[in-house]
C-alpha cells in the first residue's frame with residue numbers, strides 16, 4: 001500500500017533524512033540535539049518559540065545547497081524500538097553519541113545493536129572532546145570490535161569529534177549525516193499524493209484536545225485532510241511546527257503537530273489521509289477490531305484444535321473448559337477477558353468454549369457434557385430443564401455474583417489447588433405462586449419449596465427468568481398457614497417475608513444459600 005503510489009518515478013523527489021540520536025546515558029544525546037537545533041540557518045523568524053513536539057527539522061548548508069534534516073527529538077533507543085515494534089521504521093540514520101572520556105558503555109552497544117538490526121546506518125558523534133581526559137582515538141578503536149570501522153581506518157562509518165557543550169563540530173556532524181544519506185540511501189518520496197506516515201508522539205491537551213506529532217513519509221499533509229492514525233481519526237483542524245508556527249501543509253520528512261483527531265494515537269501508529277471522513281472512521285474501527293481480536297487471541301494463548309487434541313493425547317496438556325453465561329454482555333466479556341489473563345503453567349489450557357447472555361439452558365448443559373466443561377453462571381441460574389440435565393449428567397455448574405470470586409476459583413482450579421474451601425451452595429429454592437401485598441409488614445410471597453429447605457434468617461436472592469435480580473436479602477419471616485416456623489422442606493407451601501423488600505412477582509424464585517465445604521477432587 002505504501003510502495004505502490006511511490007512507483008511513479010516522475011513524481012519522486014529527494015526528501016530529508018530522518019535521524020535518531022542514540023547512545024549511553026549521560027553521553028550527551030540531549031545536548032547534541034539542542035546544539036543541532038541551534039545551528040538552524042533559517043532560524044529566528046518572527047513569532048517562533050521553540051516547542052518540543054517530538055521531532056524537528058533544521059536547514060543547513062551542504063555543498064552550496066540548503067538541505068533539511070529531520071531529527072527525532074526523543075533521544076535513546078527506547079522510542080526507536082517501541083516504534084519499530086509497531087511496525088514503523090521512521091529512522092534513516094542513527095547518530096551514535098559516545099562520550100570521549102567514557103568510551104563504549106553497555107547502552108552504546110545496545111543502541112548499536114538496535115540500529116544494526118533495523119539496517120540503519122550509523123554516524124558516530126564522539127562527544128565531550130573538550131574534556132581534558134577525552135580520548136577520541138580510543139572510541140574509534142573500541143568500536144572496531146563491534147564492526148564499526150571509521151573511514152580513516154579504511155571502514156565506511158563516519159566519526160565526527162564534537163563538543164555539544166561548546167557547539168564545536170556540530171556542522172561537521174550534519175555534513176556527515178548528509179554525506180551518509182547521499183552515499184547509500186535513496187531517500188525519495190512522492191509529495192504529490194495524499195499523505196501517509198507515522199505518529200511519533202501524542203498527548204491529550206486540555207485546551208486543544210488530542211494533539212499528535214506525525215512525520216509525513218509520503219505525500220503532502222494539508223489542513224482539512226481527513227486522516228486516520230492508528231485507531232484515532234478526524235480532520236486536520238490545524239498544524240503547528242516545532243517553532244509553534246501554524247503551517248498549512250507538510251511535505252515528506254516534515255514533522256508537524258496535528259490537531260483534530262478524536263483520540264490520542266500511540267507512538268508508531270501509522271497514519272494516512274483518506275478520501276473522506278467516513279472512510280477514516282471505518283479504517284479506525286476496523287483497526288480497533290483487529291487489535292481487540294489480536295489481544296484476545298494473545299490472552300487466550302489458544303492452540304489450534306488439532307494441536308490441542310494431539311497434545312492432549314500425548315498427555316502434554318490438561319485443559320479446563322468453560323462455558324460462561326451472564327446477565328449482561330458486558331459482564332460476560334469482562335469475565336472472559338479476566339479469565340483468559342490468568343497466568344498458568346503452559347501445560348494447562350483454559351478454553352472458553354461458549355459464552356452467552358441469559359439463563360443457563362439445556363443446550364449449554366449438553367455442550368458442557370460433550371466437552372467436559374464447567375458452566376459458570378454470573379448472576380444467572382439454570383432454567384428448570386437445564387437444572388435437571390445438569391443433575392442427570394453430573395455437569396459442574398458454579399454460580400458467582402462477584403467477578404473476582406469467579407476468577408479466583410478458576411485460577412485455583414487451574415493450579416489444582418481449589419483454594420476456597422467453602423463455597424456458596426443452594427440451600428433451598430422456592431417458587432413464588434402468589435404475592436400478598438401488605439403495607440405494614442412488607443409483601444409476603446406465597447411459595448412452594450421446589451428443592452432443599454428454606455430456613456428462617458437464611459440469606460436469600462430473587463431469580464427472575466433465570467437472572468438474579470436481587471441479592472443480599474434475608475428470610476425475615478417464614479410461616480406455614482398462621483404459624484411461624486423455622487424451616488420448610490421441599491414440596492411444602494409457605495409464606496415468606498423479605499423484610500422491607502417488596503419487588504417480588506409471581507413466577508420469581510427465591511433461592512437461599514449456605515456455605516458448604518467444597519469437595520476436593
Ligand code: GDP
Nearest residue numbers: 024025026027028029030031127128163164165
Ligand atoms: P544524555 O543522557 O545522553 O541525554 O546526556 P545529556 O545531554 O543530558 O548530557 C549529560 C551531561 O553531560 C550533562 O551534564 C551535559 O552538560 C554534559 N555534556 C554533554 N555534552 C557535553 C560536552 O560536549 N562536553 C562536556 N564537557 N559536557 C557535556
